[in-house]
Amino acid sequence: MLGTKVSFQQACSIIKNGGVVAVPTETVYGLAGDFKNINAIKQIFQIKKRPLWDPLIIHFSSKKELKKLCKYSDPIVEKLSDYFHPGPLTLVLRKNPIVSDLITAGSSKVAIRMPRHPLTLKLMTQTNTCLVAPSANVFSKTSPTRADHVLESLQVPVLNGGPCEVGIESTILEVCFEKKIFSILRPGFIGPKELNSFISRHQLNWKVQQSQSSSFPGSHQKHYQPDIPLILIQTDEEHLPSEGIEKKIKEYYPDCIPQELQLKNNPYIFGREFYHNLKQLSKNKNSVGYIVQKSKSGQCGEDWTALWDRIEKASDKVICY
Numbered sequence: 001m002l003g004t005k006v007s008f009q010q011a012c013s014i015i016k017n018g019g020v021v022a023v024p025t026e027t028v029y030g031l032a033g034d035f036k037n038i039n040a041i042k043q044i045f046q047i048k049k050r051p052l053w054d055p056l057i058i059h060f061s062s063k064k065e066l067k068k069l070c071k072y073s074d075p076i077v078e079k080l081s082d083y084f085h086p087g088p089l090t091l092v093l094r095k096n097p098i099v100s101d102l103i104t105a106g107s108s109k110v111a112i113r114m115p116r117h118p119l120t121l122k123l124m125t126q127t128n129t130c131l132v133a134p135s136a137n138v139f140s141k142t143s144p145t146r147a148d149h150v151l152e153s154l155q156v157p158v159l160n161g162g163p164c165e166v167g168i169e170s171t172i173l174e175v176c177f178e179k180k181i182f183s184i185l186r187p188g189f190i191g192p193k194e195l196n197s198f199i200s201r202h203q204l205n206w207k208v209q210q211s212q213s214s215s216f217p218g219s220h221q222k223h224y225q226p227d228i229p230l231i232l233i234q235t236d237e238e239h240l241p242s243e244g245i246e247k248k249i250k251e252y253y254p255d256c257i258p259q260e261l262q263l264k265n266n267p268y269i270f271g272r273e274f275y276h277n278l279k280q281l282s283k284n285k286n287s288v289g290y291i292v293q294k295s296k297s298g299q300c301g302e303d304w305t306a307l308w309d310r311i312e313k314a315s316d317k318v319i320c321y
């Protein structure tokens with residue numbers, strides 16, 4: 001069953017027998033295994049070629065699992081989960097001993113979320129467990145948003161759940177109880193605006209901030225990288241002829257054909273197709289992809305923060321023009 005699509009029942013047997021299977025979520029496909037099975041966890045690190053210092057997210061399917069996985073007394077945790085789950089928000093909380101140190105890379109904290117895809121939720125209820133499920137890609141490469149993307153890069157069984165509806169990874173939020181701060185470790189489509197609505201809806205005196213630290217796990221600069229170079233062109237110009245840009249790119253990549261990946265007005269529509277479009281561009285090995293970031297464009301607002309984070313990390317080079 002390696003490198004093939006499997007049925008739901010086959011996926012259940014794989015999980016129960018300590019194997020790994022790629023599963024759909026609303027963000028990206030995850031490479032999943034039973035969180036209690038050390039052998040499954042080790043396979044995930046091996047298959048992804050992921051270094052052991054980079055911890056894995058645990059997915060859960062019902063609120064009762066929260067108390068099992070994490071240690072907390074503040075009701076804010078359940079309020080957050082009631083408000084945002086199932087959905088693309090990962091919470092970083094103190095772990096309970098049931099969560100192995102291998103999952104958290106030795107940290108006392110664990111990252112958890114409830115995904116919104118019905119098949120993966122059902123897989124967890126039928127197997128009666130939670131799933132460790134980092135993105136189903138080779139470490140530092142572009143994340144998969146369709147079953148075929150997984151099969152193109154990994155020899156693993158895949159449960160096909162169609163194209164991912166969000167298309168980029170979840171927001172990772174560390175909950176700092178003493179200072180009453182929600183610290184965003186990785187931006188996603190749930191941003192300060194949504195978190196502040198949650199705060200005012202519940203009349204809380206919590207604050208939202210971008211993490212001050214640049215050394216949390218997964219914050220390495222190179223990430224989400226396609227198989228061809230991606231160039232980020234930054235400019236203050238409003239109208240920039242593509243001939244000029246392409247000539248500039250050719251100074252760095254003389255033998256390649258520059259191809260623009262055009263932004264859209266709506267960040268959610270762009271986000272849903274972003275990794276798929278990167279993978280499509282990469283099919284032509286002679287291409288260099290490029291994205292133009294205009295400082296005065298509509299794509300500068302908060303709704304675009306997560307996308308610029310992914311674009312910058314996926315880029316081989318930034319050219320100011």
Ligand code: AMP
Pocket residue numbers: 054055056057092104107109110111133134135169172185216217218219
């Ligand atoms: P992915 O592998 O794409 O699912 O991404 C999971 C992200 O969550 C990675 O960037 C991890 O480094 C991050 N992560 C997982 N566990 C933790 C944790 N305990 N603390 C902070 N970040 C974490």
Ligand code: MG
Pocket residue numbers: 134135143
């Ligand atoms: Mg990943």
